Amino acid sequence: MNIDIRMAHLFSALSDDQVRQVMESSHTGTLKDGESLFETGDEANRFFLVIGGQIKLFRVSSNGDQKIIDIIQPGNTFAEALMFMEHPIYPVSAEALGPARVISFDNRRFLQILSESIDVCFRIMGTMSQRLRGLIKEIDDLTLQSATTRMCAMLLRRMEDVGAKQFTLPAAKGVLAARLSMKPETFSRILQNLSTQNILKTKSNEIQVLDEDLLRSLAHLESIYGLEPEKPCALKGNNVSIDLNQKTG
Amino acid sequence: MNIDIRMAHLFSALSDDQVRQVMESSHTGTLKDGESLFETGDEANRFFLVIGGQIKLFRVSSNGDQKIIDIIQPGNTFAEALMFMEHPIYPVSAEALGPARVISFDNRRFLQILSESIDVCFRIMGTMSQRLRGLIKEIDDLTLQSATTRMCAMLLRRMEDVGAKQFTLPAAKGVLAARLSMKPETFSRILQNLSTQNILKTKSNEIQVLDEDLLRSLAHLESIYGLEPEKPCALKGNNVSIDLNQKTG
DNA sequence: AAAATTGTTTGACAAAGGTCAAGCTGTAAA
DNA sequence: TTTACAGCTTGACCTTTGTCAAACAATTTT
Numbered sequence A, B: 001m002n003i004d005i006r007m008a009h010l011f012s013a014l015s016d017d018q019v020r021q022v023m024e025s026s027h028t029g030t031l032k033d034g035e036s037l038f039e040t041g042d043e044a045n046r047f048f049l050v051i052g053g054q055i056k057l058f059r060v061s062s063n064g065d066q067k068i069i070d071i072i073q074p075g076n077t078f079a080e081a082l083m084f085m086e087h088p089i090y091p092v093s094a095e096a097l098g099p100a101r102v103i104s105f106d107n108r109r110f111l112q113i114l115s116e117s118i119d120v121c122f123r124i125m126g127t128m129s130q131r132l133r134g135l136i137k138e139i140d141d142l143t144l145q146s147a148t149t150r151m152c153a154m155l156l157r158r159m160e161d162v163g164a165k166q167f168t169l170p171a172a173k174g175v176l177a178a179r180l181s182m183k184p185e186t187f188s189r190i191l192q193n194l195s196t197q198n199i200l201k202t203k204s205n206e207i208q209v210l211d212e213d214l215l216r217s218l219a220h221l222e223s224i225y226g227l228e229p230e231k232p233c234a235l236k237g238n239n240v241s242i243d244l245n246q247k248t249g
Numbered sequence C: 001a002a003a004a005t006t007g008t009t010t011g012a013c014a015a016a017g018g019t020c021a022a023g024c025t026g027t028a029a030a
Numbered sequence D: 001t002t003t004a005c006a007g008c009t010t011g012a013c014c015t016t017t018g019t020c021a022a023a024c025a026a027t028t029t030t
Helices: A016-024 A080-084 A107-114 A118-144 A147-162 A173-179 A184-196 A212-218 A221-225 B016-024 B080-084 B107-114 B118-144 B147-162 B173-179 B184-196 B212-218 B221-225
Strands: A027-031 A036-038 A046-060 A066-072 A093-106 A166-168 A200-203 A206-209 B027-031 B036-038 B046-060 B066-072 B093-106 B166-168 B200-203 B206-209
Touching: A016 A107, A027 A046, A046 A080, A046 A107, A046 B118, A066 A173, A066 B118, A080 A107, A080 A118, A080 B118, A093 A107, A107 A118, A118 A147, A118 B046, A118 B066, A118 B080, A118 B118, A147 A166, A147 A184, A147 A206, A147 A212, A173 A184, A184 A200, B016 B107, B027 B046, B046 B080, B046 B107, B066 B173, B080 B107, B080 B118, B093 B107, B107 B118, B118 B147, B147 B166, B147 B184, B147 B206, B147 B212, B173 B184, B184 B200
Parallel strands: none
Antiparallel strands: A027 A093, A036 A093, A046 A066, A046 A093, A166 A206, A200 A206, B027 B093, B036 B093, B046 B066, B046 B093, B166 B206, B200 B206
């Protein structure tokens, strides 16, 4: 199993020799489903590269709820931004979503390499700046948008990733619900409503989009891409015909 | 008006000569209250340093609401993270909150300097990593916490900044409300409730904290710092004795 | 100082989501 | 295959926050 870590953007500018150096301080491990990698508040002197499975980053509220901040896919690094802090502490917890394989790297060692290569610095800064953008977008979603909007945006993203109107949900429904900051019940009800409106068909974890345009207008994509605010559309966003609690019918 | 831009963390590692170079491509400007600096979606080839007043960064939803992402104080830079992207686009809009003075810098020129100084690179990465941490914390607040919690956390932060139990709100109430992702009405009602509970006294924009402990437990600080979840406290967090809508009394 | 503007508070109400409890389904173990 | 368990769905109900409208306050303009 000779993996070239240069598949990760972060490492892509390293020379053969530098890769060798980095790998020296690395450690490859396998995680079982649900196994923890680190927790919020732990001292952070390593960062990670996912090479198989998925790692979920999350925070836990005082009442036990968890909000999933991100789900890291193979080929991606995470927690590398902490390297530059004085007393680095993981701001989130990380655990495997299903069985997973990760490589961990020593911050100090990597900083050393960094200090010799402006090129690698620039990569890192690029990665970090993308991540910043992603988080701002996330805040956007959370504050400016309703649960239905978030759901539709997620479905569209998935549809575009897969490139087909029919696809499987990328994780268990409960997990997706947490990712979208809603309860499983709400998730379920929204899907149910989208079905009723003939916007999509669902069969267990299979989704088939029937009315892409409607889905798209529910997802309010204008706001994300900064286009015109008011669209001449029968359903306008939140207070759509979609009724979550259609009281005793 | 000879300002040393090295007061900003970002520039603090520059040599005299580098400062001169950076300043060459800079432009200092004054903004009136509410004047716009750039808008979401604009091409981003400059970044900024606030030297007077405040700049608010915000996003606008399709129904016209604005969510304030951050309020930048004098001495701080913003939008510098975009410098590392392919086709940089401002992800937020920026405008002056009251009269303000800012210096803007050319991305390309600064990147050039950056490519000569690893030291400055490290500063930038430090700044970015702090900002990442801040945003994660923000997402936390937004999803895991109630409006009352956010309000209390803000008041405590302000109290600690000022170093006294009595202080002035750092901006108009409406602005603070947007910063905390709530409506002005909600903001008003929460303050009103905290008063009723004798947790604080308010007189226009002056706040006096009466019961710091209570305020602190309402702010749920445990979750932020990752301490024990359940505190043996009469008021536990959200569904506290504090009743927002104390039905027809 | 009076008028106009802008920001804040209050009340009645509506809507979106959360909570709790029960029932259902599908996979995995026995 | 039956059993067991985790995950999903559904219904009834509750809480939080938003909405709209009106009153009030505080500034600013004239």
